[in-house]
Amino acid sequence: MADIQESVRNYAERFKSAKLRERPLSAHLKALEAESIHIMREVAAEFANPVMLYSIGKDSAVMLHLALKAFYPSRPPFPLQHVDTTFKFRDMITYRDALAEALGLEMRVEINQEAVDRGVNPWDSGSQLHTQLLKTEALRAAMNRHGYDAAFGGARRDEEKSRAKERIFSFRDTNHGWDPKNQRPELWRNYNTKIRKGESIRVFPLSNWTELDIWQYILEDDIPIVPLYYAAHRPVVERDGQVIMVDDERLPLQDGEKPDLRMVRFRTLGCYPLTGAVESSAQTLEEIVLEMLTARTSERSGRLIDHDEAGSMEKKKREGYF
Amino acid sequence: MDTQTSRADVMERLTQSGQHGVLRFLTCGSVDDGKSTLIGRLLYDSKLLFEDQINVLERDSRKHGTAGDEIDFALLLDGLEAEREQGITIDVAYRFFATEKRKFVVADTPGHEQYTRNMATGASTADAAVMMIDARKGVLVQTLRHTYIARMMGIRHIVLAVNKMDLVEHGRTRFHEIVAEYMKNAEELGFETITPIPMSARYGDNVTRHSESMSWYKGPTLLEHLEELDITTDIESEPFRMPVQWVNRPNLNFRGYSGTVVSGKVKPGDAIVVSQSGLAANVERIVTADGDLEIAQAGDAVTLVLNHEIDISRGDVLAAAEERPEVSDQFAAELLWMAEDDLLPGRSYLLKIGTATTPATISALKHKVDINTYEKKPSRKLEMNGIGMCNVSTARPIAFDPYHTIRDMGAFILIDRFTNQTVGAGMISFGLRRASNIHHHAMDVTKADRAQLKAQKPAILWFTGLSGAGKSTVANIVERKLASAGHHTYSLDGDNVRHGLNRDLGFTDEDRVENIRRIGEVGKLFVDAGLLVTCSFISPFRSERRMVRELVDEGEFIEVFVDTPLEVCMERDPKGLYKKAQAGEIKNFTGFDSPYEAPESPEIRVDTTSISAEEAADQVIAKLRELGRLG
Known part of the structure; x- marks a missing residue:
């Protein structure tokens, strides 16, 4: 784990005194970066109690990176909020804590302890109940506990059909619900930030980024990410056509299952029993980007929760999911 | 691989x-x-x-x-x-x-x-x-x-x-x-x-x-x-504009203004102004997390540091000093209505343009466009999905350019103040006042300085009431008493205004509104000069008196309702005007064949039927002292 600590420390140094880039950023990434920064500054200026929902993955890494840039030389004027299901990969938690410490940012962690104590988990409770209690409920609890009026999320429109329809400033009622049929028109870069007490806005600064943009930006701007994105020999089992990593003893093996050492990596990081790995030899960012350029499946194919039913994401979002 | x-x-x-x-x-x-x-x-x-x-x-x-x-x-x-x-x-x-x-x-x-x-x-x-x-x-x-x-x-x-x-x-x-x-x-x-x-x-x-x-x-x-398809635009060759989003102050040694450049270019050394206030400075640094830039252009999100401190906050537009945007509180715009409730001229909405948000009303709907035939038709309202050309009036002046020249400087949304819904999308065509191209030049001596020299807080004392109510009589005594106590005053009334400044105006409704508007503006200048200004005008309509009230700062407009009943005024009839009105020689005479809207909550109400003019003046001065205007 020494390299996580070190890469994160080096990263934090960059925001103490700005240095000129050696190569200019690709033009389209520069435009996306500027758009995201603009969105973040609008939120910081217009909301009383904003927060960044931070989920440790590559999109969160980019979103946080953009926030560090948006307010430089100030630090982002909001805390980070992680909703921890307690089923995250170990490396994710190590990375999360190291990053918050090195950057001196407040990392708030919300756990639905009641559900954890009752033994809710992805394999016995099923992915739907697991997500409902440990993610959606925990998120709503965090929103209520801290009274956030705006929350940044790292969702992108290219991820999923219902996300493709969502506004950048997405209104949530007092129950954190989304009404897809009654969204506020959103024109130009002129965002309506007006809400009443108890209501909130989810803000998606990465709306117009694609998965490839995210990787290209991580490459061009040297952003440290959780090592699970890089291919390595990892113990895995195959379940329902998905390659599941045996991160530690939290994953109970089924009869006849025997972990196999395979060269795999993750394109997306969620709860480890619900996130499938892909066979890959990409050990560097360059190789990951090249792999992306020839990919034949979408990243969310590795997310079991999206397969529950058609429209499952829309349903979760209406209930207050990210 | x-x-x-x-x-x-x-x-x-x-x-x-x-x-x-x-x-x-x-x-x-x-x-x-x-x-x-x-x-x-x-x-x-x-x-x-x-x-x-x-x-x-x-x-x-x-x-x-x-x-x-x-x-x-x-x-x-x-x-x-x-x-x-x-x-x-x-x-x-x-x-x-x-x-x-x-x-x-x-x-x-x-x-x-x-x-x-x-x-x-x-x-x-x-x-x-x-x-x-x-x-x-x-x-x-x-x-x-x-x-x-x-x-x-x-x-x-x-x-x-x-x-x-x-x-x-x-x-x-x-x-x-x-x-x-x-x-x-x-x-x-x-x-x-x-x-x-x-x-x-x-x-x-x-x-x-x-x-x-x-x-x-x-x-x-x-x-x-x-x-x-060639989609290059000339937005980078338009004049520099940057609406300020956020003031960046990590510590006492750094003060920057963060925003996205929406047109033109900016370099260290360039002369810029704050459009709304006219305050000027030079750009010292263009700060980004990737190091200071030599140049920033349309589309770039940057933080500007200026060579000296001036008053700038969110909503201000930093602009090239040589080519400034228009600054006005009235403009013409094309509007797309997006709400189920019709657009009603006169209702107050929130208008967001760039990073500035201000209350606004549609003062006039000039025409509606039939977008099936592209014909322009007169209309009193705009329903959902309707498009119209209208005049917009904002509570505070805003900086803008025509939408088709600099998109971000001319695009606004209207927000319903009750539901918070985005109800309209507007595109500014042009400013409506010639004054819009007159830019405020920031003066070294301010209103506060001038007032301090005179040891008083300037104000407009607005005497309203029927003809013959005793407005000028009371105002005259008030000014005399103030002057003899060493205060600096001026008085405006029908006589000194109608014969000069407003000689061109008659007594139609439009002319009455313009009459009061001009008096309000002159009163505002005298307040700026640090004076206590008495104004005696019938000013029958609440909306005009409110207009003058909104011209000056909070507390600077003091409404004095000289509350004398019509019968008493007619009996006094000092200028013989009521007799002429009764004889039909004067039309549109207030209280007679033209309405008088009494103030609902004036700062001061004097009843000249129960006290003398002298006592009424004392009452006014006592109130002024209570309001802290006399130093």
């Missing part, structure tokens, strides 16, 4: 794919013209759909599809459950794809009339519009409607996609008929390019590959055209 993959190799491949930059376009047109099918086809043929997405699509096509056994591409985009069930597009969907030449963001917008506002949402960020037409149906009302909105939103390029050519036997004549019909309507709108392409999206003909069935068509396929 080669483990020696170098960054240079990867970068080369990546830059190749983006060499023509990003093109944002929207598809629009009527219901069932095949918009979603077209985009699905573009993604499918460009090999941009992932295998798992195709699997889901095939499954959904069997369940909800309208294309028989074939893949129903519309299901790829209609992401909401209600859309899949009803088989229609409700909201804008954004899709992303790339070819070797260019990256694309496509907004798929709804065709139904009740979702016109969603189409405008998609159009507001698009460079080009693909206007779909069903070759069997030809140009429809909705085609013209969307064409108008596209132009209004500033889209410069139209692709006329004449779709479903397979259903009209790929007929060349039919195609030219439709193009001619469209041109007849669209030509006058002044698009830079209109490119007609005959196609059949369902089979991919002339979408991504040339059609064998339409060999008579020699032009580019849709994709070829979109890859090559």
